[in-house]
Amino acid sequence: MVFSLSDEMEKVVDELIARYPTRRAACIPVLHLCQEREGWVSPGVIDYVAGRLDMSTAQVQGVVTFYTMYQKEPVAPNVIWVCRTLSCDLRGGRSIQEHLERRLGCSAGGTSADGKVTLLKAECLASCGTAPMLQLNDEFHEDLDVAKLDALLDGLGVAPLPSAPRAVKAPASEPPPRAASEAPPRMASERPVAVPRPAAIAHREEEE
Amino acid sequence: MAEHRKILSNRFDVEDAWTLPVAERHGAYRLARKAVTAMTPEAIRDEVRAANVRGRGGAGFPAGVKWGFLPKDADTVYLVINADEGEPGTFKDRQIMEKDPHRLIEGCICAMWAIGAHVTYIYVRCELVKSIRRLEAAIEEARNKGYLGRRPFGKDYPMEVHVHPGAGAYICGEETALLNSLEGKRGEPRLKPPFPAVEGAFGKPTIVNNVETIASVPDILEMGGKAWSDISLLPESFRDGGTRLYGVSGHVKNPGVFEAPVGITLRELIYDLGGGMLHDDRPLKGVIPGGSSTPVLHPDHVVHAPAETDPLHPWHGKSHLDVPMGVDPMRGIGTMLGTCCAIVMDSSVNMAEAARNLMKFYKHESCGQCTPCREGCGWLVDVLERIARGEGVREDVDLLVDISNNMMGNTICALADGTAMPMLAFIQKYPEDFIAAIERGLGAHTRLDASDASGASGASGRAA
Numbered sequence: 277m278v279f280s281l282s283d284e285m286e287k288v289v290d291e292l293i294a295r296y297p298t299r300r301a302a303c304i305p306v307l308h309l310c311q312e313r314e315g316w317v318s319p320g321v322i323d324y325v326a327g328r329l330d331m332s333t334a335q336v337q338g339v340v341t342f343y344t345m346y347q348k349e350p351v352a353p354n355v356i357w358v359c360r361t362l363s364c365d366l367r368g369g370r371s372i373q374e375h376l377e378r379r380l381g382c383s384a385g386g387t388s389a390d391g392k393v394t395l396l397k398a399e400c401l402a403s404c405g406t407a408p409m410l411q412l413n414d415e416f417h418e419d420l421d422v423a424k425l426d427a428l429l430d431g432l433g434v435a436p437l438p439s440a441p442r443a444v445k446a447p448a449s450e451p452p453p454r455a456a457s458e459a460p461p462r463m464a465s466e467r468p469v470a471v472p473r474p475a476a477i478a479h480r481e482e483e484e
Numbered sequence: 485m486a487e488h489r490k491i492l493s494n495r496f497d498v499e500d501a502w503t504l505p506v507a508e509r510h511g512a513y514r515l516a517r518k519a520v521t522a523m524t525p526e527a528i529r530d531e532v533r534a535a536n537v538r539g540r541g542g543a544g545f546p547a548g549v550k551w552g553f554l555p556k557d558a559d560t561v562y563l564v565i566n567a568d569e570g571e572p573g574t575f576k577d578r579q580i581m582e583k584d585p586h587r588l589i590e591g592c593i594c595a596m597w598a599i600g601a602h603v604t605y606i607y608v609r610c611e612l613v614k615s616i617r618r619l620e621a622a623i624e625e626a627r628n629k630g631y632l633g634r635r636p637f638g639k640d641y642p643m644e645v646h647v648h649p650g651a652g653a654y655i656c657g658e659e660t661a662l663l664n665s666l667e668g669k670r671g672e673p674r675l676k677p678p679f680p681a682v683e684g685a686f687g688k689p690t691i692v693n694n695v696e697t698i699a700s701v702p703d704i705l706e707m708g709g710k711a712w713s714d715i716s717l718l719p720e721s722f723r724d725g726g727t728r729l730y731g732v733s734g735h736v737k738n739p740g741v742f743e744a745p746v747g748i749t750l751r752e753l754i755y756d757l758g759g760g761m762l763h764d765d766r767p768l769k770g771v772i773p774g775g776s777s778t779p780v781l782h783p784d785h786v787v788h789a790p791a792e793t794d795p796l797h798p799w800h801g802k803s804h805l806d807v808p809m810g811v812d813p814m815r816g817i818g819t820m821l822g823t824c825c826a827i828v829m830d831s832s833v834n835m836a837e838a839a840r841n842l843m844k845f846y847k848h849e850s851c852g853q854c855t856p857c858r859e860g861c862g863w864l865v866d867v868l869e870r871i872a873r874g875e876g877v878r879e880d881v882d883l884l885v886d887i888s889n890n891m892m893g894n895t896i897c898a899l900a901d902g903t904a905m906p907m908l909a910f911i912q913k914y915p916e917d918f919i920a921a922i923e924r925g926l927g928a929h930t931r932l933d934a935s936d937a938s939g940a941s942g943a944s945g946r947a948a
């Protein structure tokens with residue numbers, strides 16, 4: 277499928293290209309811009325970027341596969357990246373992840389059955405002082421606890437858990453069987469795969 | 485008792501300080517105007533050199549010295565700001581970009597004038613959407629006001645600042661990987677030399693500095709380099725000046741970012757600024773002083789510097805917690821100051837589990853160019869996972885040490901060392917945790933939140 281941008285967006289691409297001494301340098305911001313329109317980096321996007329920036333499709337493909345924030349396949353309209361790294365883990369990040377998995381009914385790397393949310397694990401998102409945290413689309417949600425998390429998921433229209441939340445704490449004596457969440461990490465999906473605002477149009481967004 | 489000293493952070497608590505009118509009411513751009521209209525580039529470089537500002541991005545290289553490496557006759561020079569902030573435990577540059585973006589832009593103007601650059605690229609990791617928005621808005625404001633553009637402050641010296649987003653790769657914080665990423669390539673580190681100051685962005689001489697390093701330039705010019713340097717609590721011989729943004733996270737009552745003079749101790753950071761241990765009945769077990777790549781410190785370990793000529797001799801016999809946090813003192817006790825953002829762990833933590841958490845990070849982030857790093861990071865995780873499953877054997881500890889030793893000094897960039905050094909420190913300082921893990925595995929009983937009253941309540945026990 278052919279991918280194209282509106283005339284207005286083409287102007288933004290021109291602006292981006294003008295920032296650098298080479299056309300190719302605009303590759304990363306232009307890919308973000310296209311991904312935001314398309315939802316993911318489709319083959320059409322790769323062809324478009326290659327043609328627009330005088331790159332080969334192999335070069336664009338090489339960039340896309342290197343960076344985790346480019347989606348290589350379509351995702352749900354909402355993406356949650358839950359931080360798994362040390363500072364968050366020390367403050368209950370794993371419990372946040374498990375609650376997410378229970379409520380969404382999928383493990384990290386998957387999409388909820390209702391198709392509303394894709395859940396991914398993130399590496400440290402520079403919010404360690406307000407751990408545990410997650411990123412929902414463009415927003416950080418910090419100092420999380422289960423009540424805050426439930427409110428957030430309610431807001432997305434995610435169905436509540438059928439029964440009252442169970443206590444998850446396992447007895448601290450014997451090593452229990454490995455939890456599903458401890459399966460070896462799936463490389464492709466561990467890092468967030470974002471749809472950030474392209475820099476060029478970011479400032480036109482409403483500031484809070 | 486360590487106290488806040490708000491210089492770089494003096495607008496953090498001012499409402500809307502991220503907008504130009506508010507920032508200007510509180511002093512923004514005075515020094516940029518002075519620099520561009522009333523100071524020579526040499527004069528600025530002299531002040532920065534006198535300030536003894538050690539790079540705030542992790543390696544601690546003196547900024548004034550780095551600027552001196554630029555070739556004298558370069559036709560084009562670039563300034564590149566490293567705002568990739570991906571080192572686990574680190575969350576300080578974000579504060580500057582979100583709360584006071586104009587300070588960074590002012591620093592860029594001063595620095596561009598000083599090094600002969602006309603263009604700055606601020607490389608921000610793309611997850612930091614708010615930072616990117618605030619910087620973009622601030623750049624636009626500064627341009628509209630005539631502080632950037634064709635004639636900044638009326639001077640015929642065009643200057644532009646652009647935000648360049650990353651795309652999710654910790655390795656792009658390494659300066660040469662960052663430059664490849666800026667050029668629209670895969671973020672793989674380059675062999676050095678040539679160093680960026682000689683051949684950097686787009687093949688041109690380039691200065692790469694951390695956000696905080698450049699944001700401190702206006703303060704250096706305001707106070708004078710010597711006066712700024714003297715704020716540091718370290719003896720002058722350490723040449724490590726000014727204030728720094730200290731971060732503290734993990735098991736403390738009051739996690740956050742605090743500005744204080746260079747040279748406060750970890751004990752002060754944890755117990756004064758950080759409010760003390762989160763749970764009164766759980767003492768400190770270990771602290772990672774400056775981001776996950778810096779080796780963990782044990783509070784019971786003491787400085788060994790019996791020779792009077794040793795710069796660390798004044799601290800001989802004292803706990804590592806009582807050594808001043810400076811680039812060289814931290815190196816002297818076998819760790820690094822790094823990003824100056826500490827991760828605090830109490831007695832409930834099993835260090836093998838903490839190591840497993842971090843090694844997964846490095847396995848995910850190795851760019852894969854060098855075999856010792858690509859394979860080594862993977863093997864470390866494989867061995868730790870085997871131990872976690874309860875299938876570990878005694879020899880696995882030796883294996884972890886062996887793999888780490890083979891990763892060090894054998895690679896293109898410092899990521900491999902930044903993986904191996906902390907791995908070795910975890911084993912050397914907490915061998916009992918690894919032995920216990922080999923006997924019992926790592927399961928629910930070693931979860932990092934296992935001993936919190938309600939595992940499911942997230943930040944249980946957080947202080948109000």
Ligand SMILES: Cc1cc2nc3c(=O)[nH]c(=O)nc-3n(C[C@H](O)[C@H](O)[C@H](O)COP(=O)(O)O)c2cc1C
Binds near residue numbers: 538545566570659697
């Ligand atoms: C793996 C790796 C990751 C790094 N990440 C960052 C980073 O996120 N931010 C940063 O400023 N420096 C980072 N650095 C250090 C940079 O390579 C470089 O030393 C620094 O940007 C120089 O700026 P400074 O002298 O002002 O500190 C990293 C280094 C390595 C090896």
Ligand code: SF4
Binds near residue numbers: 895897
């Ligand atoms: S040391 Fe690791 S991250 Fe650095 S260049 Fe080599 S493989 Fe890449």
Ligand code: FES
Binds near residue numbers: 361399400574
């Ligand atoms: S560890 Fe989660 S934000 Fe840093």
